[in-house]
Amino acid sequence: MSENLLEVESDIPEEEAPPARAERPEGVPEKFWDTELGELRVEALLKSYRELERKLSARFAPPGDDAPEEERQRFRRAIGVPDTAEEYQVEPRHELIGADPEVNAALHRAGFTPSQVQLVYDLAAERLLPIVAEAASQFEAERQRDRLRSEFGGEDRYRRTAKQIATWARATLPEEMVAALSTTADGVIALHRMMEKGEPSLARQAEAPEGMDEASLRRMMRDPRYWRSREPDFVKRVTEGFRRLTGG
Numbered sequence: 001m002s003e004n005l006l007e008v009e010s011d012i013p014e015e016e017a018p019p020a021r022a023e024r025p026e027g028v029p030e031k032f033w034d035t036e037l038g039e040l041r042v043e044a045l046l047k048s049y050r051e052l053e054r055k056l057s058a059r060f061a062p063p064g065d066d067a068p069e070e071e072r073q074r075f076r077r078a079i080g081v082p083d084t085a086e087e088y089q090v091e092p093r094h095e096l097i098g099a100d101p102e103v104n105a106a107l108h109r110a111g112f113t114p115s116q117v118q119l120v121y122d123l124a125a126e127r128l129l130p131i132v133a134e135a136a137s138q139f140e141a142e143r144q145r146d147r148l149r150s151e152f153g154g155e156d157r158y159r160r161t162a163k164q165i166a167t168w169a170r171a172t173l174p175e176e177m178v179a180a181l182s183t184t185a186d187g188v189i190a191l192h193r194m195m196e197k198g199e200p201s202l203a204r205q206a207e208a209p210e211g212m213d214e215a216s217l218r219r220m221m222r223d224p225r226y227w228r229s230r231e232p233d234f235v236k237r238v239t240e241g242f243r244r245l246t247g248g
Helices: 042-060 069-079 101-109 114-152 155-172 175-181 185-197 201-206 214-221 232-246
Strands: none
Touching: 101 114, 114 155, 114 185, 155 175, 155 185, 175 185, 214 232
16 A cells, blocks of 8 residues: 655644633732733832822821921821810829829820820829839938937937937837837837836836846846946846846
8 A cells, every 4th residue: 555645744833822811800900900911010019009108108107397287186186186185084093193284284285195194194103103202201211310310419329329229129118119119200209218217117017026037137137227327226126136046
């Protein structure tokens, strides 16, 4: 059988059909879609985004000092600043830190929102009040010391007398009573008078020779009448007390 010479393989490639163009996705505006290429217009999309970003930045940026008053008021309302300082509603955190009209007026001029104003008062109660209280306490303590310096005749005599009172009081009185009286000038003066007069009755009971133990005698030895003025009767009671304890 003869071969058909017309049946030959062609080395010329057939023309490929052009690919189908993509359809514009739903939600993509027509101005951002290239119909010819079937793809997004990236440059147009970026340009639009930059313009939107610029407008948003300009909208929320505070107006300059030279901006019209109407524009400045519009911006203040947009961020929550009330029209007047009287509209601030402050919840006091402490009875000593309440709303102050002059402070509120200054905060309003500065453009503070209600939450920022409340924060100012909260911080004052939390941070400032303890500092003020400590300063007031130190001032009052120094005022009380000045009175004691005057009462006892100067700084040196006050220091010596205070040490004597402290020694006597710790040995004679309950700790709670000493702590209470030693915080005021009147209390310290009262302690000094009790010490000078040999009061109170609690100390007198401890001076009785009968039934006296060693701890009571040592408390008597810390009394100024024993170690400072050396009152004969008082020293004798201490001596007699030790003699009874030792059987001497």
